[in-house]
Amino acid sequence: MAALHVRQAGPGVAVQDLGRTGFLSKGLTRGGAVDRLAVHEGAALLRQNPDLAVLEMVGTGGTFEATEDMRIALTGAEMTAHIDGAAVAWNASHALAKSSVLNIGPTRTGTYGYLHVGGGFDTKLMLGSRATHQSCGLGDLVTADDTLQVGADRGGDAGLTLPRDTRFDGGSIRIVPSMQTSDFAQETRESFEATTFRRDPRANRQGIRMDSDGDGFATPKALSIVSEVIVPGDIQITGDGTPFVLMAESQTTGGYPRIGTVLSCDLPRVAQAPAGAALRFQFVSLEEGAAIEARARAAWAALPKAVTPLVRDPATLQDLLSYQLIGGVVSATDAPLDKG
Amino acid sequence: MAQASNVHAMTTLSTYSPKVRSVGLDGVLVTFGDTATDEANRAAIAFRSAVDAQGWSEVSESSSTLVSAFFRIDLAEHRFEQLSDRLQSVLATRDWFAASLPEGRALWTVPAVFGGARAPQFDEAAEAAGLSKVDALRDLTSTRLRVLTLGFAPGQPYLGTLGDAWNIPRQKELTLNVPAGALVAAVRQICLFAKDTPTGWRHVGQSAFACFRPRGDTPFPLAPGDEIQFADISAVELSRIEDTVTNGSGGAIRTELA
Numbered sequence: 061m062a063a064l065h066v067r068q069a070g071p072g073v074a075v076q077d078l079g080r081t082g083f084l085s086k087g088l089t090r091g092g093a094v095d096r097l098a099v100h101e102g103a104a105l106l107r108q109n110p111d112l113a114v115l116e117m118v119g120t121g122g123t124f125e126a127t128e129d130m131r132i133a134l135t136g137a138e139m140t141a142h143i144d145g146a147a148v149a150w151n152a153s154h155a156l157a158k159s160s161v162l163n164i165g166p167t168r169t170g171t172y173g174y175l176h177v178g179g180g181f182d183t184k185l186m187l188g189s190r191a192t193h194q195s196c197g198l199g200d201l202v203t204a205d206d207t208l209q210v211g212a213d214r215g216g217d218a219g220l221t222l223p224r225d226t227r228f229d230g231g232s233i234r235i236v237p238s239m240q241t242s243d244f245a246q247e248t249r250e251s252f253e254a255t256t257f258r259r260d261p262r263a264n265r266q267g268i269r270m271d272s273d274g275d276g277f278a279t280p281k282a283l284s285i286v287s288e289v290i291v292p293g294d295i296q297i298t299g300d301g302t303p304f305v306l307m308a309e310s311q312t313t314g315g316y317p318r319i320g321t322v323l324s325c326d327l328p329r330v331a332q333a334p335a336g337a338a339l340r341f342q343f344v345s346l347e348e349g350a351a352i353e354a355r356a357r358a359a360w361a362a363l364p365k366a367v368t369p370l371v372r373d374p375a376t377l378q379d380l381l382s383y384q385l386i387g388g389v390v391s392a393t394d395a396p397l398d399k400g
Numbered sequence: 401m402a403q404a405s406n407v408h409a410m411t412t413l414s415t416y417s418p419k420v421r422s423v424g425l426d427g428v429l430v431t432f433g434d435t436a437t438d439e440a441n442r443a444a445i446a447f448r449s450a451v452d453a454q455g456w457s458e459v460s461e462s463s464s465t466l467v468s469a470f471f472r473i474d475l476a477e478h479r480f481e482q483l484s485d486r487l488q489s490v491l492a493t494r495d496w497f498a499a500s501l502p503e504g505r506a507l508w509t510v511p512a513v514f515g516g517a518r519a520p521q522f523d524e525a526a527e528a529a530g531l532s533k534v535d536a537l538r539d540l541t542s543t544r545l546r547v548l549t550l551g552f553a554p555g556q557p558y559l560g561t562l563g564d565a566w567n568i569p570r571q572k573e574l575t576l577n578v579p580a581g582a583l584v585a586a587v588r589q590i591c592l593f594a595k596d597t598p599t600g601w602r603h604v605g606q607s608a609f610a611c612f613r614p615r616g617d618t619p620f621p622l623a624p625g626d627e628i629q630f631a632d633i634s635a636v637e638l639s640r641i642e643d644t645v646t647n648g649s650g651g652a653i654r655t656e657l658a
Contacts, residue, residue: 081460081461081472082460082461083461083554083620084461084462084463084470084472085461085462085463085464085550085623085624086550086554086555086619086620086623087550087551087552087553087554087555087556087594087620088554088555088620186614187614187619195553196553196554196612196614197595197612197614198614236422236424236425237422238421238422238423238424239421239422239423239429239431284434284435286433286434286435286436286465286466286467287436287465287466287551288429288431288465288466288467288468289423289427289429289463289465289468289470291423291424291426291427292426293424293426294423294424311551311552311553312463312551312552313465313549313551313552321423321424321425321426322424323424323425324425324476346422346425346475346480349425349476350425350475350476350477350479353425353476354476354477357476
């Protein structure tokens with residue numbers, strides 16, 4: 061069976077998939093990859109099922125050696141990537157020959173990078189999923205000397221790419237009203253929408269803190285709110301008025317009021333915003349939200365059609381910055397020797 | 401720690417009019433009270449069970465919290481108004497505050513140490529409750545507590561409801577690490593910790609009961625509506641259980657509730 065041998069791994073590398081459902085009543089949240097779009101992109105690049113397990117990498121990746129020929133894909137936050145020392149493109153699939161070494165270095169944009177393999181990672185199923193949920197004792201971070209088994213690959217092309225998405229530098233996030241939105245004063249909701257937030261460095265798979273100047277967004281009703289169900293994307297307002305967007309590994313219930321809920325299709329943008337990136341939240345009605353979400357799902361499902369062969373991608377050029385791309389432009393229609 | 405403030409003793413059935421609300425595009429919440437009362441919790445458990453029994457295709461899964469039943473429904477695909485109407489019509493079929501709890505629940509007898517080095521805040525909790533140690537121990541071991549909800553950590557029960565005396569506030573300062581299996585008290589509830597946890601609740605007892613057994617056949621032994629009665633044991637007996645019982649049960653005995 062094919063496997064990736066881990067020579068070295070960054071501090072936040074873990075096997076994830078789309079998570080486990082059916083355990084809300086037991087106090088266990090879905091978990092799984094925080095950027096679900098990246099999981100779908102990887103599946104599209106490898107022409108396989110998005111349910112297959114992937115590696116999620118925060119900050120930096122690691123060094124991996126293939127025990128057999130295999131296909132890989134790289135999605136999500138762009139990281140430096142080399143196969144046997146040669147730079148390879150992000151957001152693309154590649155052949156990784158037996159004994160080749162894949163090195164994934166620091167993040168260039170965004171926060172969460174993903175490594176996919178043809179056939180998916182075949183780690184042990186835990187409660188119906190391969191998703192690592194560390195705080196619950198389900199799975200462990202990937203560390204040096206681990207061997208990650210790879211499932212049977214139905215085979216297919218490598219050297220494919222997808223257009224780069226824009227979700228890696230913050231931006232506008234659509235939210236729908238939720239169960240406690242009306243517990244916030246109208247002016248608090250308006251000021252929340254009008255505020256440009258900065259993603260705080262304090263962020264993890266449970267939640268992401270949003271910073272802003274000003275008084276915060278507290279509601280006096282917070283003190284009397286009974287602990288209530290949490291869904292991914294809920295924006296809870298803590299006692300001092302600070303918003304936290306709750307992510308894949310949040311608790312199943314919480315006592316802080318929720319001002320709104322980020323649409324699932326916009327959650328990857330929140331997840332990928334690097335520390336300091338500007339984010340704004342915009343309310344849409346439940347009906348509009350449903351329509352936006354339905355369109356996004358159709359687009360995610362159509363990703364395989366957007367895959368194109370990887371040709372002359374500048375990202376494959378080693379040391380891109382050393383190329384002189386601006387000055388000395390040679391025009392096809394202008395013969396420079398004619399001048400002067 | 402989950403909030404469960406404003407617990408009131410109520411002698412009459414609630415006149416609260418249940419609320420049906422959307423939760424993001426992820427589901428519908430039916431709430432039976434503004435405060436964490438025993439009957440709101442019973443109503444939530446009974447209502448969830450009744451809707452589950454109808455097997456709606458739109459419902460992917462359901463859960464219950466202290467005062468609400470939650471139905472996970474994809475609201476990008478199903479209109480909230482329609483689901484809300486259907487839930488309202490189920491609500492109208494009866495007085496859910498008077499509903500009996502669903503069948504198939506279990507009674508657990510869980511051995512635990514109260515006080516001493518293994519449960520160092522028992523004395524101070526008794527004092528905060530205005531009870532002698534004897535009376536406090538009697539309350540904690542003679543009251544059949546119901547699993548109000550599971551949450552905060554997988555499989556972790558919030559148990560209620562103790563008498564009014566136990567409406568003791570959480571401490572302002574967190575205790576940095578209370579071990580798994582601990583019984584902690586606040587706001588008329590006991591929480592039985594699934595894992596080591598910093599908390600503002602007071603550490604009154606210690607069991608060897610594992611609330612989450614990810615590698616066993618029954619990863620989540622407890623369900624909302626189950627009942628727990630604690631049996632007072634010595635620290636020596638707890639050590640013996642810890643050394644000899646390896647299946648996570650901590651020496652607890654499960655019986656079906658008729």
